[in-house]
Amino acid sequence: MARYESADQWFDDRSKATIEKDPSMNAVFLFDLEGAGQYTLEIVNGETTWTRGKAAEPTCTVKAKEKDFLKMASGELAAPKALMLRKVKISGNMSQALALSKFAG
Secondary structure, eight states, X not given: OOOOSSHHHHHHHHHHOOOOOOTTOXXXXXXXXXXXXXXXXXXXXXXXXEEESOOSXXXXXXXXXXXXXXXXXXXXXXXXXXXXXXXXXXXXXXXXXXXXXXXXX
16 A cells, blocks of 8 residues: 555545446545645546545545545555544545545555
């Protein structure tokens, strides 16, 4: 798993990644990262579009401090532990949140 130094580095890596498409998936994820800003992942019929900032009304929002999110994205902090410790907060469609790992790395 890659080690990320900034949210922008993570965003650039994810936006270039090849992701297995799920044509039934339609969602808008907003990553609201304190200290870094907002990033949007929009999935329409399995096709992904990454945008800096809030691009559309989110169906699922992930909020965290940039440093905590980067630990999770780099594999240094497990997602369930991050949620239990309230390092990461998720709101909106929880079934979509469960599928997020294959898109957000």
